[in-house]
Amino acid sequence: MADDDFHGFHAGQSGLIVRVPAAEPAVRAWRGRLDPSARVGVPAHVTVLFPFLDASRIDQGVCTAIGEVLDRHQSFEVRFERCGRFPGVLYLAPEPDTPFRRLTEAFVARWPENPPFDGQFDDVVPHLTVAQGQDEDVLEKAEADLLGRLPVVAHVSSVDLLVHDGTRWRQRGSFPLR
Template sequence: MLVGVPPQATHTAVLVLVPEAEPVVGALRDRLDPSAPQGVPAHVTVLFPFVPAQAVDAATVDRLRRAVAGVGRFDATFDAVRWFGEDYVWLAPSPAAPFAELTERVHRAFPDHPPYEGEHEPVPHLTVGYRRHSSLEALQRAADDLAPRLPITAGIDRVHLLAGSFEGDWRVVAEAPLDRRPGTGHRR
């Protein structure tokens, strides 16, 4: 086990944290996305679920770092509010391709861990809230509140490995930097 993985952690996730979004989405996520009060910051998911928390070791982190090293740093703009049906409200990143490439690379390096357990095709997004934990009306108010506060621009230079449980206490246990040269490796 890697030092820093909480002993009570059961799951891990590979995420791109987007701290630039917190001033805009933080309070909304606290109410509408149960992962926020559990300690998961605003993010775009690269791969979840990832390796079981107690199986994470230095070799896992090294393989993750190698998987993303060929992707260059990039800027992303979150400029549109989108929906998955009437169940999820989220922000769309532009460009989306580098996020998709990160998911592809990490999944290729860890083929036993498909995105979302293979239940649906991954779409790069920053979740604001979902209906299982709030009403459609609350999600609609959030979407209406967000639209005039966009765009949000973020510099993406690393992915983060978080460990925690669905009861809370998620924390960053490792980082994997992207290539220092902008735009290296991702499709245009």
């Protein structure tokens, strides 16, 4: 869920993600060692919107609105066939990435006060983070291993709402796509 500048999780933060359980066998060991979000309860995923609303603002009305946004989007298949990089970050690249971009755009249109990653990036690239904050040699080793474990194919049928309780990320809801 987090990228370089978002390691300082705090109670009440929330985010919307697409879980990718099919990727867990390929990425679990690397994420457990090299991705701080994995160590605090975040599963293999593609971020849809982080940060989302503060947990104190999430009520039944917000949950209903999340469902309404998702009702306009169909479930889809995605493949992870290659790795990509940001500075200090190794990730799996979803193909196609357009459905993830559309989900993010739809949530930002509904909650414009919550731009992805606090508006830090001009182009929000959908990705499944495997390692972050690592030296190049560590990323190269992880990537070489991952390439032998790809492709990963997944069916995306829901978006999960996660909330940080001050120690770990917990699922607060799961919302189906049409």
